Amino acid sequence: MSRTGDRPTMSRDINPILKQILELGPTIAFFLIYIRIKDDMFTLGGTEYTGFIVAAIAFIPILLAAMGILWWLTGKLSKLQIFTAFVVIFFGALTAWFNDERFFKMKTTLVYGTFAGLLGLGLLRGQSYLAYILSDMLPMRREGWMILTRRLTGCFAVLAVANEVVWRTLSTDLWVKIETFAFPIALMAFLMMQMSLLQKYLIETDTSASGDGSRGKSDG
Known part of the structure; x- marks a missing residue:
């Protein structure tokens, strides 16, 4: 709730x-x-x-x-x-x-850049803001969350820089196609690869038990 x-x-x-x-x-x-x-x-x-x-x-x-x-x-x-x-x-x-299409193209840089900045700020404070948002859906030990947060911070930063390069150097047609398909696919592939690499940090939950403290906790 x-x-x-x-x-x-x-x-x-x-x-x-x-x-x-x-x-x-x-x-x-x-x-x-x-x-x-x-x-x-x-x-x-x-x-x-x-x-x-x-x-x-x-x-x-x-x-x-x-x-x-x-x-x-x-x-x-x-x-x-x-x-x-x-x-x-x-x-x-x-x-x-x-009446300037550059503003709409720059929004992607701001979104990815803000995500990278917020996650990076958490890392500087020794915290994983990602765990704060997602730990209920993905129980994982603190070490795993910190690794994932560092990697995702880098991924968002790369995507922000890539968007700047794409919209400033390539045609609008190419930017639209990359924005619509390439960036989301790259992010999804990156996340799927991380889930495979971080399997050892996942906390298994016992769905047959209730209220016995069998569910692991992530301290993010």
Whole structure:
């Protein structure tokens, strides 16, 4: 059970495939809209916009709708999802206001860079903020959490730098494809590889026991 202010709310599980659709669907929708209108120009309020900027603007309500459905079905949203939505809205608004696609491209750098910075700050304090967020779902010893946090901090930093290189040196078409597919696939592959390497740090839980303290704890 989670709490919103003073009002308790129940977290609910949903079909994992539906959850993935709601989380990844907006990005795929942005890609499809962009591919469809990338060569077109649109006049809105007397200002002419490229297909990329229109697709970026359309991405915002699609993302908010998907997050609203996810919250309605599960009763919760992660802090990372809320932060990402805020960044998308902020940089999407800047993109529309200044009619400059560079703002929307930079948002990916900010998201990955912020994740790297926050995890790195925790490491400097001798803590794993990752464990604080995920330890309930993935019981693991402190040593494992610290290793994973260090590696993920480096991964996010590399992705942030890679995004800067890609959008500044390659075409918009290539950036959209890399942003939509390459970055998420690289991150997913990295995480899957880490889970394999960190198996020895996982804490096994005894689902047949209840209230006997058999479940391990991570001190993150």
